[in-house]
Amino acid sequence: MTLKIEIVPVTPFAQNSSIVMCEETKEAAVVDPGGEVDRIIAQAESMGAKITKIILTHAHIDHAGGVADLARKLSLPIEGPQEKDQFWISALPQQSQMFGFPNVETFTPDRWLNDGDEVTIGNQTLNVIHTPGHTPGHVVFYHQNSKLAFVGDVIFQGSIGRTDFPQSNHQELVDSIRNKLFPLGDDITFVPGHGPTSTFGQEKETNPFVGGRAG
Ligand SMILES: [Zn+2]
Numbered sequence: 735m736t737l738k739i740e741i742v743p744v745t746p747f748a749q750n751s752s753i754v755m756c757e758e759t760k761e762a763a764v765v766d767p768g769g770e771v772d773r774i775i776a777q778a779e780s781m782g783a784k785i786t787k788i789i790l791t792h793a794h795i796d797h798a799g800g801v802a803d804l805a806r807k808l809s810l811p812i813e814g815p816q817e818k819d820q821f822w823i824s825a826l827p828q829q830s831q832m833f834g835f836p837n838v839e840t841f842t843p844d845r846w847l848n849d850g851d852e853v854t855i856g857n858q859t860l861n862v863i864h865t866p867g868h869t870p871g872h873v874v875f876y877h878q879n880s881k882l883a884f885v886g887d888v889i890f891q892g893s894i895g896r897t898d899f900p901q902s903n904h905q906e907l908v909d910s911i912r913n914k915l916f917p918l919g920d921d922i923t924f925v926p927g928h929g930p931t932s933t934f935g936q937e938k939e940t941n942p943f944v945g946g947r948a949g
Contacts, residue, residue, distance in 0.1 A: 736858055737880050741925060742777050744770040745835070747796040749927055752884060754877075755783040756856025763787045763855045764810075765875065765884050766927065767800040769835065771807065774800070789853055789860075790814040791886025792872040793822035795829035795838060797927060802839035811844040813853055816864050819871030821901070847873050860884075863914050867907020868895030876918060883924040883934075889915065891932040894943040911937075911944045 738755045745768045753774065755762035762783035767774055778785050785808055788801055792815045805812055822829075823840055830838035847853070849864035853875060860875040868887045872895075875884040887895040889911050897904040915924075920935025938945055 737855070737877055737882070738781065738783075739882070739925070740777055740781055742770075742774050744768045744773065745796045745799065746833075747928065749796040750925055750929075751800075752925055753778050753781060753783060753785070754855055754860075754884075755781055756858045759856030760784055761786045761856035763789045763853070763860075764804065765789050765925075766791055766797040766886065767804045768796040768798065769800040771800040771804045774804065775807070785810060787853075787855070788812045789875060790843070791874065791884065791888075791927070792869040793819040793826070794869065794887065795826060795833060795835055797886060798823065798826065798841075799830065799835055799838045802841040805841060812841060813845045814843060814847040814862075815869070815873050816848060816866075816871035817846040818866070818901075819869050822869060822871075849873075865907075865910035865914055867897060867903050867905075867910045869899065870901045870903075872910075874915065876922075881919070881922050883915070883918065883922055885915065885924045885926055887927040889924065889937060889941070889944070890926040890928060891930050891937070892941055894941070908944055916944075 740753045742751045749768040752765040847862045851862040853860045863874040
């Protein structure tokens with residue numbers, strides 16, 4: 735094993751924040767700390783992990799609402815999402831009002847991510863895949879050795895991300911899944927932003943939005 739993963743569902747949306755730790759160095763990234771930052775920190779401590787960065791799939795509040803708080807508490811750099819999600823980061827205060835979240839601050843990523851970039855966690859490397867559709871700047875983090883992907887709100891077990899938001903695009907989302915995620919392999923397990931994990935192979939077979947042999 736090279737990576738150890740713990741999923742911490744946070745916020746009233748039960749968003750799957752993940753702690754992703756390099757087993758050799760114990761360094762860890764937090765994927766999508768949407769809130770309940772103290773719970774995430776406590777979980778990392780119980781793993782013996784030292785959190786060294788925050789990585790973000792996209793900037794909806796249930797994924798990004800705890801970023802400013804966690805970054806400040808542990809002096810962490812923020813990597814991601816892709817720059818086209820800037821308008822969602824700017825809108826975090828309005829998003830928090832709309833959904834009744836405690837006051838959420840905006841932030842500035844230390845590094846915007848693009849397709850083909852790499853993110854390091856200790857001795858391990860995640861590949862960055864730009865997957866627009868749910869939001870224009872959505873990215874997926876893929877760890878080849880463990881055949882594992884963190885896909886945010888691109889695809890779920892039996893469903894796909896909503897596209898009724900500003901700058902969402904249903905066809906782009908379907909194309910991202912079929913052309914960028916499914917080719918990674920049927921045996922890739924993914925951690926979605928909500929609900930249980932699945933594999934790309936299972937979704938290819940059974941997901942009514944992107945499955946089957948339809949073109
Ligand atoms: Zn979302």
